[in-house]
Each structure stands twice: as structure tokens, then as C-alpha cells.
Amino acid sequence: MHPWLSRLRHDLVKRAVWAARDLHEAARDPDAADLAELRRGMFELRDSEGRPITAGELWRRMCTDAPAIGAAALDSFASVLTAAERQVAKLPAHPDAWREAVEAVLRIESAFAALARTLEKE
């Protein structure tokens, strides 16, 4: 796997998706701590030097040193990420919308897989 993708997965995808997968597979409604975990996965990440950063900021920073890859693929990932951020940001005010938020975050995983496939082809 390309080092850039590996970094993206480590710094962003894994952190964001873990809590969503737990929630998706739990046979119960989430409590406040579950939702906080989901939120942290999107808004309390660390960059490669260990500094706090949100998923969106981290992605924008990573785009600056992205390998040669089509803009469409990057845009596609960015739109999925933005949608996930938007859904998770709604949670404090609308905790009932957790299913939509979980689904949105889980889509990051498939968007990442698509990005990896594109990079591999190119």
C-alpha cells in the first residue's frame, strides 16, 4: 500500500470508523458515551506529529502531499468525509439521528477502498 494511503488509514479512517463499526454492530441504542466516541472519531484526531486536528482539516492537509491521483477520486473521498462530518456534527442537538451518522461514517471506509483502488490503477 502506498505510504500516503497507509498514513490516511492510520491517522483518519481507522480512528473515525472504529466507533461507527462498534455502534453499527451493537444490538442496542447508543448512550451518550457511544455518541461522544463517534464524535471524537471525527473531530478529535491527531496528526502525524500527535497534534489535535479534525478529520476535515487532516484530510485537507494530507491532500497537499497526495500522490499523483485524479482529482475526481480525491473529491469523491472529500465529499463522503464532509457528509460524515456534517452528520456527526448534528449529533449533540439530534442524538436520534445516530443511525444516519453511523452510516455516513461507515461510508468513509468504502470511499477509502475506492481511493486505494484508483491509486493502484494510476
Next chain:
Amino acid sequence: MPRLLIIDDRDQTVEMVHRHLPQFETITRCGRNIPCQVCEERDRGCTLKCAHDHSEAAEALSRQSHLPDLAVLDLHFAIPEERLLPEDKSQHQGRRAIEELRRKQGLYILERLRRDYPNLPVVLLTTTDADLPKPQGPLVYFCENEVVDSRTLAAEITRALEMRHASQEGPIFWGRSPAMAALRRQIAVISRSPLPVLFEGETGTGKSYLAEHVLHPRSGVKGPLVVTDLSTIPSTLLPAHLFGARRGSYTGAVEDQPGVFEQAHGGTLFLDEIGNLDPDLQRQLLLVLERGTVTRLGDVRPRPAAPRLIAATNQDLAQLVRDGRFRHDLYMRLNPATRLRVPALRDRREDLPDLVRFALLDALRSDALRPLVRAYLARFPTPEDFRDDASAVVVGKPQAARSRRDGFTVFFSSSALQRLGQHDWPGNHRELKLFASNSLVFALAQHLDADGSAGDRAPAILSIPDALVDQLLGSEPAPRKQEARAASAVGELGRRVEVMLKPGHSFAEISADVERQYLVALFRAFDGDLSRIARELFGAGADRRKVHLRMNQLGLRLRELRGAQG
């Protein structure tokens, strides 16, 4: 509770383990059993954190009096360059090389852990990257999910712990009890000496198993292991069996026959139940041991017979000597100074949860239960990657979230486990094995007979009901808070169900026999009320005709049962 050391540059893994996997305890650098993120000391300027790199992991390990059961190690460490391994980075110059070090830092840490703590098992949270070298080792496991979730991680940890236990000492689970630890130390010393060994312990404690699977393999002798249970051979045939016989020396001796002493020459002879030997044979045995030769019945030529002797008994040989029933000189030849006492199951209750888990997994994978397990799996859909060896036992309420995706998950309640802990286990491991087989047979049969179409619940999940545990243990069940009357009725179920698992007996017959006994017990407990039996077996609203039909299928006649009751 298994103790884990989590080595990850981010706190997410330790946080998730703390929050979602209460069955594991995480160790920290400060020795407190909570991760930094939820520790009140965190905001008071505590400098001790969880292990985020190799040096912090080494510090955490150095603070522990015992190694943790497992280390969970991430692969990618996004940490500053100075904290990365190796310390000497002259071979890794430039941004790209440092990035590569970060990407594979887990492998460097793993190498260091293998060097410093060779007995520490490690689960590496790796990826399916083709370019990643996989270091091989007996205690290294890989969790290859691209993105981990708590359930997968728990399954991988459990699996690694089980494999570790399985590979610890051949097939023996030593556990944590002081008695077994002492026995293990003694065996480690004695196995290297040629001296005779005497095992003492109750029936079913695994004396012969230890002799065959631990002591003999470790002794390093090249000759064979010959096993003889002296309690199973008629006394008239014992002399020929032990010392051999020449053709024609007695009726039926149609050819020359070497005895077990001769067969085991240069190897190990295991004599089980040596306390059963009569005085005359004790004398002959003593002679063979002293001379290192044996003379077959009807022969005059002595033959070399100097095996290493391992003897076992479930009696107190010293007491037999005092009572004059065992020769003192033979007793001394058996090397009583180093006799090994194998503890009873009730003396190692701390190991019981693990032993129950292993017994259930063993039973689940056994040939005897395979047809029933297959029938169950055929009824409930399983994923394509289902594997027999991926099965797991989980203590707690049945939950899809806690089950394995690719294997069978048996759920066992903590209260049931507590009841097992209170049981005395007079039959020791033999009884435990039987309990495990029985409970699975019952539970599988109940599930198969229950109403419900395929796929109406999570597949490959099996729960052992508390009432079944009570019933199999032959003990009074724990009283229920609300249903005092029902509780007293269920209490009458306190009876043992016998299951004969032997070759030649078809599995359907065994299963039917178990069901038959269970239904008769219920019939008696509920005064023949089929509606109550139906509710007990199949839940509220279940039709009594279902029970009646099943009883008919099993050959149980209501009239006869009612007549017997009357």
C-alpha cells in the same frame, strides 16, 4: 481476568478495550487498571501514560511483577522521530525513510519484545498489505482487519489467549492455581532425572495424562512409552502381562509374549493404579526393579528390562504401607521423596473458568458432537468463512455483538459459572468433560427442536441455560426472586442425566436418550402438566401438543408416566 498491555501511538485502542471489553484488564505505566483517558490523575499533571511507543511499553513491563497475558501492538506509529526504533537511524535518513519507520514501527517493537520478553504473546494489529513482512513466532498473532472494531479485536485477543494456553505446555492447561504451579515446577525438575516418579491424586485428575503428555515427552528417553492400567487386568493375567510368558507356560499362552517391562526397556513404563497390586506381585515387581531384568513365566533366561518407571495411584500409598497392604521396600523404590500430588479440581477453583471454556471448546470440536453441531449449522445460516476452529466461549448474556462472525459462540452466564465454582467435582476433569459434552448436547438439541425458521436470529450462537447447568450438576438451582413456586418445582429437577458417549452408539440415539431423561425429569417436576413443560422448554405461549408429540416420538407414553407417578 486476562491482563493486556496495549501499545499504540493513539489512545483509541486502550479506550475501546476499557469501554467495550470489560472481560480484559489493561495494564498501564502507573499500575492503575484504568486508561489515562478516564483517570482523574490525568488532569493533575500525571506524567505516566499508557504505552505509546517502545520505551513506554518497556517501562510498563518493567513495573509489572508478572508479565501480562498478552500485548496488543499496533503497526503504524505516528510519533516524533526521536521516539522511533531503532535508536540508531543512520540507515534511515530522509523523510521517506522515517515515514517508512513510522509505518512499520510495530515490527521493530515486536522484534524488541521478542528479544526481551520471549514468553509474552503479542497480537499485532496489522493489515493485509502484501508488502508487509510477517515475523513468524510461536507467540505472535495477526489481526488482519483493515479497520479494527471492538468485537473483532476481542475475538482476536480471546483466540490468541486460547492458542497461547493450548500451546503453553502441550495439551495441559496449567492455569494460575498455586497447587498446579508447584506441580509444574516439580515436573520440570523431575522430568530430567531417570528416577522413578509416583503420581498421587484423585480419580479423574489427569495423572496418566500428565505422565503420557508431559513427563515422558520431556524426559528425552528415546524408547517407547508403555501404559498399563493395573486395575483393568484380571489378577490371574497380571504376571504374564507385566513380566511376559513363554509359549505353553499357561493355558492360552500360544506364543512367546514379552511383558510390558520388556516392551518399555529403554523407554518409560507407566503403571496406573499401582496401589491395586497384590502382595505377591509387589514382591516380583520389586525384584524386577532392583535387578533391571525380567524373566518370562516358564522361562529361565533373564532379559533386560530397565524402563523408567512412572506409577500412579488414587490411594494414599503411605497409608497403605502403614496398614501393611503395600510393601515398604517397594514403596521406597517408587521414590516417595519426589511423589507428585495432582490437585483435585476443587483445589484449583481459580482455573475453573478457563477449564470450563476449554472443556466446552473441546467438546464442541469432538467427533462425538460433530453430527449435532453440523445439524445445527445446517439449520442456521453461517458465513462463508465459518471455521470449526474459530469457535469461542463467552461468559455473559448471549449477544450478537459479542459473538464471532466466523465461528460458533457458546454463551455461558456468569451465575452458571459461579455455580460450577461451587460444585465439588468429585469426578474431577472426567466429570468436567462429561458436563461440557452434556450441556452442549442438551443446548443444541433444545435449539434444534425449538420453533423458528432459519435465519430468524444470529447464526452460530448457542447459550447454555442456567437451569440446564443446575440440572447437570445435580444441584439445587439458585432461587428466583419472583417465582418462588416455580423455583421449587424446578428444584425438583435436581437430578443427574447420564449420557453414554461411546463408539458404535449413534448420535441420534445418544441425543434421544438425553432428551428422554430431560423430559421425564420435567414431567415429574411439573406434575405431568404438559402446558408448563411446553412453557419451560419453548417459552410463553408454547403449545402442550408440541411436548406431547415429542414425547411420542421419543417413545415416552403419557399413560405409563402418569401411572408411574400415581
